[in-house]
Amino acid sequence: MKKEITTKSATETKAFGEKIGKILDAGTCILLSGDLGSGKTTFTQGLAKGLEIHRTVSSPTFTIMKVYQGRLPLYHIDAYRLEGLHQDLGFEELIEDEGVTVIEWPDYMIDRLPEDYLRLDITRTGESSRKFKLSCHGEKYTKLVEELER
Numbered sequence: 001m002k003k004e005i006t007t008k009s010a011t012e013t014k015a016f017g018e019k020i021g022k023i024l025d026a027g028t029c030i031l032l033s034g035d036l037g038s039g040k041t042t043f044t045q046g047l048a049k050g051l052e053i054h055r056t057v058s059s060p061t062f063t064i065m066k067v068y069q070g071r072l073p074l075y076h077i078d079a080y081r082l083e084g085l086h087q088d089l090g091f092e093e094l095i096e097d098e099g100v101t102v103i104e105w106p107d108y109m110i111d112r113l114p115e116d117y118l119r120l121d122i123t124r125t126g127e128s129s130r131k132f133k134l135s136c137h138g139e140k141y142t143k144l145v146e147e148l149e150r
Helices: 010-023 040-050 091-095 106-112 139-148
Strands: 002-007 028-033 065-068 074-078 100-104 117-124 130-137
Touching: 002 010, 010 040, 010 139, 028 040, 028 106, 040 074, 040 100, 040 117, 100 106, 117 139, 130 139
Parallel strands: 028 100, 028 117, 074 100
Antiparallel strands: 002 130, 065 074, 117 130
16 A cells, blocks of 8 residues: 655644554554655654654664654664664564664665565655655555554
């Protein structure tokens, strides 16, 4: 299943993330793809709010991963620096854990991704507007996107 959603501001991007965060359950994996400044971290900030996380969420660019506690733990991974790295860092166990995993730049760890996930390809369409192309991989994610439409 594929769907497109457009947001017109950072506030709308966060609200979209929050809406998704409110309906997530354990073991969810969301992949975020888009150029620098496309809104990956802004979306994740909203998602964290939906997971009842009260800490400030920032990009894990230099740390590779940040963990936040809320209704469910959020594992926020930036895979950009993992290109060509083939050692086991334990991300597979996190993805299958009782939390929610968000992976920015997922193409840099394509061989370690789960079979089922929700992929959001984000494109800047203006100064503050963004287009989200949602691709569901697995029945769980098809149901999640259907629930968003209600």
